[in-house]
Amino acid sequence: ILNVEQSPQSLHVQEGDSTNFTCSFPSSNFYALHWYRWETAKSPEALFVMTLNGDEKKKGRISATLNTKEGYSYLYIKGSQPEDSATYLCAPWQAGNNRKLIWGLGTSLAVNP
């Protein structure tokens, strides 16, 4: 079973702060890395799907980088806003996992106004 770790588990920041989270996964047999945002009482929504080592993706104030050789991805939020409060999940897709995503437990972000 693939071991996916996300850190920190939870985070409280003030509005306007920039923050980042980490997703760690085994680097062998890597295919893709997914990031999702999950707001309370809603369903997870995709932020990024990344496949290439060195990939950087950006959506508004949120960006992500990927290092497949060492098995990690960073998610950055610039100038956090209260509406960014959510749980951020990562899920790698790797060979040997029967063609499915393996989900991390997420980083829970709370942005105080």
Place this chain on the structure above:
Amino acid sequence: DADVTQTPRNRITKTGKRIMLECSQTKGHDRMYWYRQDPGLGLRLIYYSFDVKDINKGEISDGYSVSRQAQAKFSLSLESAIPNQTALYFCATSEGQLNTEAFFGQGTRLTVV
């Protein structure tokens, strides 16, 4: 209308009862998934289907069964519900490629008393 629709949204049932959770999608995706979410455990895969004739067990399939009635419909059944099946259940869909995102339904909150 949502692309991935789950019914019911909330359900309370008694131990030993049979219950079916339904999922339908209008995205035309071949792949469909059922997950459950429990506090502190993240998303865990129950069953997944890559087309109508392809059904696969996930991490926690015991006590559950599924039916892929059509490309657009994937139902999850609890043959004899037990209290530890109380959870939030999500259906999701995706295209066939590894680098494409998953789309989630709104979730079904099931309580077994």
